[in-house]
Amino acid sequence: MPVTTIGTAEVHVDAEGFLTEYDEWNEEVGRQLAAAIGIELTEAHWKPIRFLREDFVQHGETATLRRVSTVAGVPIKELFALFPKKPAKKMAYIAGLPKPRGCV
C-alpha cells in the first residue's frame, strides 16, 4: 500500500486514497482529508463521522447511509446536504475507513 502525507501525518492509503490503517487516523487527519475534497467540518459533520469511527470498531464494516440514519439518527437528507453527491463515500474517506461495501 502506498504511503502518503496528510498534513504532518504519514498514512497508508489504497489506490483511491482511502486510509487502510484504522489507527493512523485522528481528527486532524480527518480535517485535512475533508479539506482535500472541499468540505470544512462543522459539528454537524462530526456527528456522523464519529459514529462511523465507533461503529466500525464494533462491526468491522463501514456503516451504510441507512445505518447512519437509523442508528445515529442523522437523516439521509441531511447527510446529502453535509457531504454532497456521494455522502457514503465521502464520509468513509474523511473518517479514514474503507468504502462502505453496502453494495455486493
Next chain:
Amino acid sequence: MRRLVVLGAGTAGTMVVNRLRRRLDRARWQITVVDQDDTHVYQPGFLFIPFGTYQPGQVVKPRRRFLPAGVDLVLGEVDRVDTAANEVLLTGGRRLPYDYLVIATGTTPRPDQTPGMLGPLWRTAVFDFYSLDGATALTRAMERFDGGRLVVHIVDMPIKCPVAPLEFAFLAEAYLRRRGVRDRVEIVYATPLPGAFTKPIASARLGSMLDERGIVVEPDFLVERVDGESKALVSYDEREVPFDLLVTVPLNMGADYIARSGLGDELNYVPVDRHTLRSTEHDNIFAIGDANDIPTSKAGSVAHFSVDVFADNFRQHVDGQQMTGRFDGHANCFVESGDGKGLLIDFNYDTEPLPGTYPAPLVGPFALLKETARNHWGKLAFRWLYWHLLLPGRPIPLPAHMSMAGKHRPSTKEK
C-alpha cells in the same frame, strides 16, 4: 430428544432440512420447519414472467413436496424468538422450544418503506417484479407499453439477486425491439451504485452492455420518494427521474419478527460470522441464505454453497467439536442479456467476477462475463435442476468453494 427448529421453508430452509435430516439420527433429533404458507416459489423465474416466457403456474409448487419424511412442517406466523428461553413464539400463542435454531426467512421487497410508492400508481404505472403478483401484473403493462419512458430502478442495496434489475433492463430492451416499439421508448437505469454493478470488472462490462443498448444509467441515485402527481422518482439530493412506466426493486428487508426479537441489524438481517454463519450473539442460532448479513450476493447459489459448508459444520458443532468448514462467500449467477443469450459470473468474498471459463461437468464449460447462447440455456435448465436436485439436497457436481481454474484477471487496458 434434541430439537432443531428451522424458520422458513424457502430455498435455504428446504436445503437445510433435507441435508440435516440425513445427517442427524432420527431417534435423537426432532426437526421442525415453520413457514407462513405451503407455496414454494422458484424466484429466479419471476424475471421471465413479465415477458411471457414463463407462466405464473410454472414457478409455484407446494413446499411439502420438497420436505423429507421425518420433518414436521408447521404453518404459522412467527411472532418472535425468545432467545433467553430458547423458544419460538407463533402468532396465536403456540410455542416451539428449540435446542438449535436456523433462521432462513430470507429478505422481502418492502414498497411500504419508500414514501409514495404504494400510492395510486402502484401496479398501474409502478411495478415490482420480485413477487408473483408484481411480475404477473407487469406482464399486462409490458404488453400495452408502446412509447414513453421506462425506468428500471433499485431503491437501495443490498437486494436479492443483484443482477436481476440489469437482466430486466436487457430483456425489456430486446422485448420492446421485438415488438417494434423500441425507438419510441427511452430506457433509464436508476441505481444507488456509482455504475451498473458492484464490482469493477463486471460493472465495466455490464455498463458497456447498457451503453450498446442505448440504456441510460442514472448513477448514485438514492430515492427519497415517488411523486405520483408528476410521475417521477425524487432523490435525496433533489434530482428527478420522470417515468411513464416504473419497474422498481423496493427496499429489501429481513422479516419483522427478527427486529421484534432483537436479532437483527437496521435492515433486519441477522449478524453472523461470515465463515460459519453462526449468530455473533447466540451460539445455538444460525442464519442461512438471504436472512444473514454476510457481504456477498443475496442469491440462491450462495444459499446452496453455504449450506454445503453449514451441514458438515453443524454436525461438528452439536457434537461439541470445533467447526472446521469455512464458507468463502462463493456466488454464481447467470445474467440474461436478451436475444437468447446470457453471461455467467462467479465470485466470492475476495475475488470479484473475472472473465474466462467456468468448468461444469457434462454441460460446461460456460463462458464467464461474456454473452453466449449456452449461458442462456444454462439459466433455463437451472429451473429443472432447482426442483429436482438442489432443493432435495441431492449432490450437484459443483464445488462449494470458488475456484480460480479458468479465470483470468484482465490487464488494466482490457478493463
